[in-house]
Amino acid sequence: MNEPQIIVITGDLESGKTSLCLDITRLAKESGIKITGLVSPGVFEAGSKKAIDVQDVLTGERRRLAELKEQVKTNLETKRWSFFSEAVSWGNNVLRAALPTELLIIDELGPLEFNRAQGWVNAIDAIDSGEFQTALLVIRPSLVQQASRRWKITRIIDLSGIGHLSPSCRELWESFNF
Numbered sequence: 670m671n672e673p674q675i676i677v678i679t680g681d682l683e684s685g686k687t688s689l690c691l692d693i694t695r696l697a698k699e700s701g702i703k704i705t706g707l708v709s710p711g712v713f714e715a716g717s718k719k720a721i722d723v724q725d726v727l728t729g730e731r732r733r734l735a736e737l738k739e740q741v742k743t744n745l746e747t748k749r750w751s752f753f754s755e756a757v758s759w760g761n762n763v764l765r766a767a768l769p770t771e772l773l774i775i776d777e778l779g780p781l782e783f784n785r786a787q788g789w790v791n792a793i794d795a796i797d798s799g800e801f802q803t804a805l806l807v808i809r810p811s812l813v814q815q816a817s818r819r820w821k822i823t824r825i826i827d828l829s830g831i832g833h834l835s836p837s838c839r840e841l842w843e844s845f846n847f
Contacts, residue, residue: 671802672821673799673800673801673802673803673804674802674803674804674823674824674845675796675803675804675806675820675821675822675823676803676804676805676806676822676823676824676825676826676841676844676845677806677807677808677813677816677822677824677825677826678690678805678806678807678808678826678828679807679808679809679810679813679825679826679827679828679829680810680827680828680829681810681828681829683711683718684828684829685828686776686777686807686828687708687709687710687711687776687777687807689826689828689838689841690708690774690776690805690807691708691710692838693772693774693805693838693841693842694708694726694774696838696839696842697771697772697842702771702772703770703771703772704726704727704770704771704772704773704774705726705727705763705766705767705768705770705772705773705774706725706726706727706763706764706767706770706772706773706774706775706776706792706805707723707724707725707726707760707763707764707774707775707776707789707792708723708724708726708774708776709721709722709723709724709734709776709777709807710722710724712733719736719737719740720733720734720735720736720737721733721734721735721736721750722734723756723759723760725763726774727763727767732753732755732756732759732760733753733756734752734753734756734757734760735750735751735752735753735756736750736751736753737749737750737751738750738751745757745781745787745788747779747780747781752781752788757787757788757789760789761789761790761791762791764789764791764792764794764795765791767795768795768798768800768801769800769801770800770801770802771801771802771803772801772802772803772804772805772845773795773796773801773803773804773805774804774805774806775789775792775795775796775804775805775806775807776806776807777806777807777808777809778792778793778806778807778808778809778812778816779808779809779812780809780812783812783815783816796820797820802845803845810827810829813825824844826841
């Protein structure tokens with residue numbers, strides 16, 4: 670078996686990171702690849718991001734993960750978002766059951782995971798295990814260096830400011846070890 674590859678997608682807010690993960694999810698399912706993990710699509714109203722959902726890429730089940738802090742207060746908050754503990758717990762259960770797999774998708778790893786040991790804590794354990802052929806990780810630009818110190822990153826795809834010039838979903842898909 671080849672050494673697992675870890676591909677990081679990073680970029681500015683709303684640069685297409687989650688959309689790329691959803692496209693890869695579709696291609697994996699069409700190809701019969703075992704895919705597990707989570708994506709976190711934004712919920713928009715009148716062109717503005719108002720909430721974040723979390724979706725199990727295997728089953729498609731979806732839950733509300735977070736809302737703007739100005740709208741709701743919870744025990745788990747970042748500068749902008751209030752996270753619902755039930756959804757975080759559910760997502761961690763999805764990640765606990767995600768291995769072994771061919772393609773592991775985790776959207777996204779941020780300050781909660783890297784700096785506070787909260788959020789998708791089971792994602793860190795899953796990546797550490799290496800029980801996947803390819804892991805596709807969405808990581809904030811400010812945390813990519815920290816991730817690179819922890820894991821052997823195969824490739825970093827930075828969508829910041831380039832949008833339409835980024836590698837196509839098909840090009841990325843064809844670079845995977847399947």
